[in-house]
Amino acid sequence: MRLKDKTAIVTGGGGGIGRGIVRAFAREGARVCVMDVTEEVARRGVAEGGKDAFALGVDVTKEADVARAVKTAIGRLGHVDILVNCHGRPSRLMGNPIDRLTLEEWNEVFAVNTVGGFLMCRALAPHMRERRYGKVINIASMAARRANENVPHYAASKAACMSFTMSLAKEMAKHGVNVNAINPGLLWTDLWEKGHGVIIGLDTDKSPREVFDNFVKAAVPLGREQTPDDVGHMAVYLASDESRNVTGQGLMLAGGAWMV
Secondary structure: OOOOOOEEEEEOOOOHHHHHHHHHHHHOOOEEEEEEOOHHHHHHHHOOOOOOOEEEEOOOOOHHHHHHHHHHHHHHHOOOOEEEEOOOOOOOOOOOOHHHOOHHHHHHHHHHHHHHHHHHHHHHHHHHHHHOOEEEEEEOOHHHOOOOOOOHHHHHHHHHHHHHHHHHHHHHHHHOEEEEEEEEOOEOOHHHHHHHHHHHOOOOOOOHHHHHHHHHHHHOOOOOOEOHHHHHHHHHHHHOHHHOOOOOOEEEEOOOOOOO
16 A cells, blocks of 8 residues: 555545545555544545544634644644645635625635645644655645636635745755645536536526536546546655655646646
C-alpha cells in the first residue's frame, strides 16, 4: 500500500471530493483525521476512512478553532505526514456584471477558499519542519487557471490558492516538505448542484444535472465528468513518496477542458 503507516488530515472531508480523497487514502493504508465545519458533517467522511479514521469539527476560517483542531489531530495521530486542504465555498451570486456581487459574498468566498488553507498550513508548518517531512495538497480548481466572468470572486480565490501553493512550496522545500495543488474540472458534487449549477444553468427548463451534463459534453474533450475518485487517485500520488520531486505544481484534472 502506497500510504502504509502514513497519517493525514483532510479538511472538507465530509464533502463529495473530500470523501473521495479519504476513501483513496484509507485504501492505500493511511490513517485519516477528517475535518469539516461540524463533527456531524465530518463523520460522512469517516464512513469512507476505515476503522482508524476519526472526525473533528472545525471552522477553518477561525484561527483559534484551527489551532485547537490541529493540536487534537496531532495528539491522536502521533504525527501528521499529509495535509489536504479540501474545504471549499462555491459561488452563490453571479458576478456578471460585477455590480451584482456583494462585499459579503466576496469576503465569504475568500475566507473559506484562501484564509482556511493558510491557517491550516501555518498551524502545521512547524510540525512538518521539525520532522523534515510533509506533503501538503491544496484543492484549487480549473477556475484558478481559466477566467470566468460569471464567478470572478471564486476564480480569483482559487488563483490565490495556487499562488499561495507555489510560494509555500518554495519556502518549505528546504525542510523536506512538498506543497502542490490539484485543479479539478467538472465534478457533480453538492457544490455544483447548489452553487455553480444554479449560476451557470441559465436554461431554467433543465434540471441542474441536465445543465451539468450538457456543459461537460461541450467543454470536456474527453467527454466525461471528473469524479471524487479521480481526485483521490491524484491525491494519493501527491501524498506518496512517488512524488518526492514534485513541488509547487498545480496538476490539472479536467479531462482536457483546460490545457497548459
